[in-house]
């Protein structure tokens with residue numbers, strides 16, 4: 001019978017991408033030997049199309065685009081069970097976090113692109129107002145996601161209970177917040193931030 005063993009090497013993976021994940025997470029992707037203990041303990045595993053151990057395997061096989069296009073990274077609850085259980089000290093929770101960061105600039109729509117849209121609008125609000133403006137966030141999300149009536153009936157209830165405000169004032173330290181965003185932008189240009 002033909003020997004079908006597969007040998008992982010720098011040629012089987014996209015080394016540039018793996019290095020980015022390792023730098024951001026502070027954890028080795030290459031060290032995983034596929035024992036599956038992480039997936040056995042993951043509470044979100046049933047919602048994921050790729051369980052945690054397979055996420056690492058896909059990275060080792062250079063198939064990071066499948067990982068970024070999938071929903072698994074968005075269902076991860078950052079509970080760190082996987083990292084605690086790993087006998088090889090692979091910090092999978094940190095790897096999941098790094099993958100979510102890297103998906104920000106990835107080409108092609110993620111299956112959970114609405115999560116990315118919500119993230120972007122959240123950050124835009126902070127940039128503009130220096131704080132969160134929930135009414136604007138909900139309205140912009142419904143408009144840009146095409147789900148115009150999503151949670152529409154909740155709005156009046158939240159307004160009457162004072163949980164939502166119709167109008168919002170900018171944070172008085174907005175100039176400080178603008179400086180933070182400019183600094184992050186500079187760091188990203190220099191490759192010092194993801």
Ligand code: SF4
Nearest residue numbers: 032034035036038086
């Ligand atoms: S527990 Fe660790 S070594 Fe085992 S499959 Fe998961 S990440 Fe890999």
Ligand code: SF4
Nearest residue numbers: 042076077079080082
């Ligand atoms: S950190 Fe994420 S991947 Fe790891 S066990 Fe928790 S939910 Fe699963």
